[in-house]
Each structure stands twice: as C-alpha cells, then as structure tokens.
Amino acid sequence: MNYRHGYHAGSFADVFKHLITINIIEILLRKEKPFCYLDTHAGRGIYHLHSNPMPKSRVGGGLQSPQESSGGIGKIINCEIDKSPLLVQKYLEIVKGWKYPKYYPGSPAIAKTLLRDSDHLILTELQTEEFKFLKENFKNNKNVAAHHLNGYQGLKAFLPPKERRGFILIDPPFEKTEEWNTIIEGLKEGIKKFSSGVYAIWYPIKDAKSQVFLNSIYALKLQEVLTVELSIYPKDVPLKLIGCGMLILNPPWPLKKEIQSWLPWLWERLAVNRSGDYHIYTGSH
Numbered sequence: 001m002n003y004r005h006g007y008h009a010g011s012f013a014d015v016f017k018h019l020i021t022i023n024i025i026e027i028l029l030r031k032e033k034p035f036c037y038l039d040t041h042a043g044r045g046i047y048h049l050h051s052n053p054m055p056k057s058r059v060g061g062g063l064q065s066p067q068e069s070s071g072g073i074g075k076i077i078n079c080e081i082d083k084s085p086l087l088v089q090k091y092l093e094i095v096k097g098w099k100y101p102k103y104y105p106g107s108p109a110i111a112k113t114l115l116r117d118s119d120h121l122i123l124t125e126l127q128t129e130e131f132k133f134l135k136e137n138f139k140n141n142k143n144v145a146a147h148h149l150n151g152y153q154g155l156k157a158f159l160p161p162k163e164r165r166g167f168i169l170i171d172p173p174f175e176k177t178e179e180w181n182t183i184i185e186g187l188k189e190g191i192k193k194f195s196s197g198v199y200a201i202w203y204p205i206k207d208a209k210s211q212v213f214l215n216s217i218y219a220l221k222l223q224e225v226l227t228v229e230l231s232i233y234p235k236d237v238p239l240k241l242i243g244c245g246m247l248i249l250n251p252p253w254p255l256k257k258e259i260q261s262w263l264p265w266l267w268e269r270l271a272v273n274r275s276g277d278y279h280i281y282t283g284s285h
C-alpha cells in the first residue's frame with residue numbers, strides 16, 4: 001500500500017467530499033436520536049500540510065500539482081464568507097478551527113467537530129503508520145473508536161450500529177483496479193446487515209470506469225440513490241483526475257436540494273479555466 005492521503009489533503013476532491021460529508025451530518029443532527037458515523041477508510045484524521053510524504057497518486061498515474069491543497073481549499077479559504085453558501089461557511093469555520101493553513105482536517109476530524117457526545121464515531125484504517133496517527137489524534141475522545149482494520153471487514157463487524165441510525169463514509173484510495181468491485185461487494189454486505197444506513201462512496205472520475213461502477217450499483221436496485229459529480233478539468237486531459245463523485249444510498253431529505261444550493265458555487269471557484277461541470281442525479285443515469 002503506497003497511498004498516503006497527506007499529499008492530497010485539502011485537494012478539490014477533499015473539499016467536495018468534505019462538504020457532502022458535512023451536509024449529510026448536519027441533516028442527521030436535526031433529529032435528537034443519536035447516530036453512528038462509520039469511516040471505513042479514515043486516514044490519519046488530521047494532516048500537516050507542509051510535511052507531506054512523497055507524492056503518490058490516488059488513482060495511479062494521475063499526479064496533481066505538488067501541493068494539491070492550492071487547487072482545493074486554497075481557492076476558497078479567502079472567499080467573501082458572508083456571500084458564500086451557508087454550508088460552505090460551516091466548512092470553512094471547521095477548517096479554520098483545525099488551524100488551516102498549517103493543518104487540514106480529514107473526514108474523522110470534521111465528523112468529530114460536528115457530532116454530539118451522544119453520537120458515536122467508528123474509524124477504520126489499514127495502513128499501520130496512518131493508523132498510529134489516527135489512534136493518537138483521537139485518543140482522549142470517549143465517543144471515538146479507532147481500529148487498525150480493513151474497512152470492508154469493518155462493514156461486517158460494526159453494522160448495524162447499536163443506535164440503528166448511521167452514516168457510513170467509504171473513501172478508498174483506488175490504488176488497485178479491483179477496488180471498484182470490492183466496494184460493490186462491501187456495500188452488498190453492509191446493506192444486508194443495515195439496510196437503512198446512509199452510505200456515501202467517494203469515487204474518482206478519470207476514465208469510463210466510474211460509469212461502469214455506477215451502472216453496476218444502479219443494476220442492484222438497492223435503495224434510493226443520489227449521485228453527485230464535480231469535474232474541474234476538460235474530459236480529454238490525459239492521466240488526470242478530472243473530477244470525482246459521491247454515490248449516496250438512502251440520501252436523507254432534503255440533501256439533494258441542499259447540495260444544489262452550494263455545488264454551482266463550488267464549481268465556479270474550483271474549475272480550471274471554467275472547464276468540467278457538475279451534476280446531481282436521483283436514481284440511475
């Protein structure tokens with residue numbers, strides 16, 4: 001396993017994924033009943049932006065600029081906060097609270113900031129070094145359990161959560177071509193054990209593989225599905241991660257409408273020379 005998320009921390013893909021993560025959590029927080037947040041590929045939780053390891057591609061061969069955060073969080077951190085969408089304001093407040101630009105919060109830190117003491121975080125990370133940091137970063141938090149474990153095994157081990165309400169973030173590195181199928185198998189297992197959970201899966205848009213993946217999921221006719229995509233480069237840029245998507249099963253109401261209120265704003269600021277585009281689809285497309 002070569003992948004280290006430190007190189008990608010704060011990239012456009014992180015900004016997109018973390019905004020959707022916050023949006024889902026914010027909706028779940030509107031009900032008093034506690035819930036569980038399961039992060040199957042947690043990473044180290046918090047990233048030091050100036051001590052990045054050697055660049056490793058997220059999707060193989062698709063290296064981005066040496067400091068990816070400059071094309072992501074770096075492009076929006078100084079926006080006019082009062083004129084930005086409310087969800088973006090919330091996100092920037094969280095990022096600043098974790099001491100950006102020195103650090104950038106990963107999904108576990110973002111979720112931890114938002115969750116109540118009555119909610120519960122389960123974090124799984126397979127890479128030994130990343131796990132050491134993760135464990136250390138959350139060691140004094142009573143409602144956080146970090147496990148040195150394969151995230152797909154975590155789906156079997158920790159679902160259904162005792163709260164019977166849950167949000168499962170699946171954010172793999174896509175180092176191996178089998179990852180797409182591994183996700184599908186993992187999802188089937190997860191849903192068998194916990195069909196009412198909200199599942200969000202991040203995926204890269206680089207070639208035709210993402211559409212093949214989506215078609216396989218739609219064909220399963222599992223649950224209600226929401227697909228959100230953001231591309232910031234033209235389609236013909238060779239070897240680049242041109243965009244990314246999130247597939248959300250059982251999207252909580254009114255997630256779609258709320259994403260529509262900030263996604264165009266985000267594309268306007270992140271798109272390179274106004275290339276790429278954004279989409280939100282309900283059901284198959």
Ligand SMILES: C[S@@+](CC[C@H](N)C(=O)[O-])C[C@H]1O[C@@H](n2cnc3c(N)ncnc32)[C@H](O)[C@@H]1O
Pocket residue numbers: 001003004005014017039040041042043044045105106107108124125126127130149150151152171172173
């Ligand atoms: C994209 S990063 C996660 C970033 C994190 N979710 C965030 O948003 O801050 C993917 C992580 O998954 C880890 N990983 C790779 N394969 C794994 C597996 N099968 N189970 C759990 N973690 C895995 C990698 O070491 C890496 O830290």
